Amino acid sequence: xxxxxxxxxxxxxxxxxxxxxxxxxPLGNAWVRIVDVALIYVLLALGLNIVxxxxxxxxxxxxxxxxxxxxxxxxxxxxxxxxxxxxxxVHFPQGLHTPWWVVLPLSAVLAGIFGVLLGAPTLKLRGxxxxxxxxxxxxxxxxxxxxxxQPFNITNGPxxxxxxxxxxxxxxxxxKKISWMGFEFNSVTLYYYLFLAxxxxxxLICxxxxxxxxxxxxxxxxxxxxAAQAMGLNTRNLKLLAFALGATFxxxxxxxxxxxxxxxxxxxxGLMESVMVVAMVVLGGAGHIPGVILGALLLSIVPEALRYxxxxxxxxxxxxxxxxxLRQLLIALTMVLAMLCRPxxxxxxDQMGEPR
Amino acid sequence: MTLPSxxxxxxxxSKRFGGLQALNEVSLSIQTGxxxxxxxxxxxxxxxFFNVITGLYPADCGxxxxxxxxxxxxxxxxxxxxxIARTFQNIRLFKNMSVLENVMVGEHIKxxxxxxxxxxxxxxxxxxESLIVNKAKAYLAYVGLESLGAELASSLSYGDQRRLEIAxxxxxxxxxxxxxxxxxxxxxTEKLQLQALIQKIRDGGQSVLLxxxxxxxxxxxxxxxxxxxxxxxxCEGVPQDVQKDPRxxxxxxxxxxxxx
Numbered sequence: 001x002x003x004x005x006x007x008x009x010x011x012x013x014x015x016x017x018x019x020x021x022x023x024x025x026p027l028g029n030a031w032v033r034i035v036d037v038a039l040i041y042v043l044l045a046l047g048l049n050i051v052x053x054x055x056x057x058x059x060x061x062x063x064x065x066x067x068x069x070x071x072x073x074x075x076x077x078x079x080x081x082x083x084x085x086x087x088x089x090v091h092f093p094q095g096l097h098t099p100w101w102v103v104l105p106l107s108a109v110l111a112g113i114f115g116v117l118l119g120a121p122t123l124k125l126r127g128x129x130x131x132x133x134x135x136x137x138x139x140x141x142x143x144x145x146x147x148x149x150q151p152f153n154i155t156n157g158p159x160x161x162x163x164x165x166x167x168x169x170x171x172x173x174x175x176k177k178i179s180w181m182g183f184e185f186n187s188v189t190l191y192y193y194l195f196l197a198x199x200x201x202x203x204l205i206c207x208x209x210x211x212x213x214x215x216x217x218x219x220x221x222x223x224x225x226x227a228a229q230a231m232g233l234n235t236r237n238l239k240l241l242a243f244a245l246g247a248t249f250x251x252x253x254x255x256x257x258x259x260x261x262x263x264x265x266x267x268x269x270g271l272m273e274s275v276m277v278v279a280m281v282v283l284g285g286a287g288h289i290p291g292v293i294l295g296a297l298l299l300s301i302v303p304e305a306l307r308y309x310x311x312x313x314x315x316x317x318x319x320x321x322x323x324x325x326l327r328q329l330l331i332a333l334t335m336v337l338a339m340l341c342r343p344x345x346x347x348x349x350d351q352m353g354e355p356r
Numbered sequence: 357m358t359l360p361s362x363x364x365x366x367x368x369x370s371k372r373f374g375g376l377q378a379l380n381e382v383s384l385s386i387q388t389g390x391x392x393x394x395x396x397x398x399x400x401x402x403x404x405f406f407n408v409i410t411g412l413y414p415a416d417c418g419x420x421x422x423x424x425x426x427x428x429x430x431x432x433x434x435x436x437x438x439x440i441a442r443t444f445q446n447i448r449l450f451k452n453m454s455v456l457e458n459v460m461v462g463e464h465i466k467x468x469x470x471x472x473x474x475x476x477x478x479x480x481x482x483x484x485e486s487l488i489v490n491k492a493k494a495y496l497a498y499v500g501l502e503s504l505g506a507e508l509a510s511s512l513s514y515g516d517q518r519r520l521e522i523a524x525x526x527x528x529x530x531x532x533x534x535x536x537x538x539x540x541x542x543x544x545t546e547k548l549q550l551q552a553l554i555q556k557i558r559d560g561g562q563s564v565l566l567x568x569x570x571x572x573x574x575x576x577x578x579x580x581x582x583x584x585x586x587x588x589x590x591c592e593g594v595p596q597d598v599q600k601d602p603r604x605x606x607x608x609x610x611x612x613x614x615x616x
Contacts, residue, residue: 205475208474208475209474209475211474211485212469213460213464213467213469213470213485214470216457216464217464219450219453219457223449223452224448224449224451226412226448227449227450228461229432229436230410230432230444230448231433231436231461231462231464231524231528232436232441232465232528233433233461233464241471245471349452
């Protein structure tokens with residue numbers, strides 16, 4: 001019985017996850033799209049959780065890695081580079097269409113390298129100071145993307161990069177719907193399955209990291225850095241490893257984002273995005289994987305759902321309050337309440353021996 | 357003095373904090389299998405000495421040898437890897453980790469499987485993980501905490517937290533176990549239990565450096581004792597001799613502990 005029970009619930013969850021987009025599709029692609037974006041956020045939150053939740057390093061510039069992944073995909077799979085550098089066209093008469101299975105590992109590696117680069121100068125910093133420096137790094141990357149349209153046009157500056165290739169699988173671009181056994185699979189639904197598979201893989205990776213020697217070492221650093229050193233841990237290398245591995249998640253999520261949106265601009269990678277991802281991790285319960293997933297889903301879906309509440313509320317006030325402001329107000333209110341009632345996060349790690 | 361059985365030998369160690377000479381040319385050597393006590397009145401430099409040999413503070417000068425190989429106490433983690441494990445005066449456990457996990461972290465430097473092994477769940481990873489768990493359980497049993505492995509470290513009683521800290525330090529398989537005032541804040545029963553544990557560790561062939569305020573405990577437990585006063589090493593010898601030394605009595609006068 002005891003073995004059957006979790007199995008049954010796992011199967012149920014799997015079926016629910018598989019049919020979810022098909023149920024949402026009739027309500028409109030917008031809903032599936034919201035879930036797609038939510039899954040990208042889950043990926044980001046899981047990556048940041050390695051840095052914030054496991055190793056206890058508050059990183060407020062995490063969106064930088066998201067931006068790096070997105071821009072790498074955009075540059076390698078859009079007309080942008082060829083348009084600005086005509087001589088490149090000779091080498092790529094068909095246009096630059098690097099396949100996703102090349103770009104994804106590349107963006108993971110590149111983001112990881114940047115993770116180490118951004119992490120290295122912050123190693124001696126803790127708490128608030130670390131947060132401020134990482135925040136600065138996040139902004140630096142965004143400012144670079146915003147200004148790298150001159151002297152050579154690389155990122156097209158604030159105008160952003162458009163015409164990005166969709167992800168192409170088995171010769172089929174995910175931007176076109178397919179029919180299979182009488183079911184219609186819209187583009188957003190196809191992306192849903194891709195993102196879902198990636199998130200599941202990410203969850204597996206996170207669990208394996210958490211229950212490893214490295215994961216325990218990270219948590220030791222989070223709990224007490226000096227005591228961790230007194231256990232012989234090389235905290236410098238372990239922190240850099242956390243930064244690098246966390247960043248890879250951000251890079252992959254960024255590439256997905258670029259392929260999914262097919263247009264990116266520096267606007268998408270502002271400070272608010274970093275803050276949002278940190279909020280997801282903290283609201284859900286830093287260091288607890290299911291909690292972090294819950295936090296990411298809530299904070300990405302609830303604001304969208306509030307759109308439908310905010311408009312009637314706005315009408316109630318006779319149009320004096322702007323709907324988007326009202327929406328932000330409601331999110332803030334929810335978060336303040338959540339943090340007041342559950343300061344450890346909504347779904348924190350099981351406190352094994354309940355401390356009193 | 358350099359016998360083949362010397363576990364720690366330091367000579368000419370000095371440390372200055374601004375205008376305060378916390379340690380002044382301190383030299384001592386600890387033999388293998390000994391409990392070596394370091395005592396002294398408040399502010400004598402005991403903890404500073406401790407922090408210097410374990411790499412928490414850099415020394416201004418001095419030579420350091422562990423198992424007759426010189427080492428530079430620059431980084432704490434390298435000192436631990438060289439073979440000195442320490443506990444802290446104010447207990448520093450990994451509070452939100454389980455008791456067992458605390459000891460498992462201690463085994464980190466004696467194990468090797470990295471991230472890739474963990475990600476692909478390799479045979480080597482699985483074998484090492486079960487080895488780590490089994491060893492950690494053995495260490496817990498050694499200090500008498502085997503039934504509390506699943507508890508949070510912060511939920512343990514004070515005495516048990518001390519034991520856990522010692523078990524965690526032992527898990528690094530040190531040449532020298534350095535205890536910084538382990539009896540501080542303990543009641544009489546806990547002190548006796550601690551004393552028995554330290555003796556058990558010594559009888560197992562482990563060398564121990566003990567810094568302690570409780571003079572009675574030091575005298576009853578240690579094989580050799582050194583006395584620090586204002587950064588100078590004023591006396592060294594077996595407990596009975598040290599106790600009678602006029603310089604020691606003078607150093608302690610007015611502190612109320614000379615009667616012990």
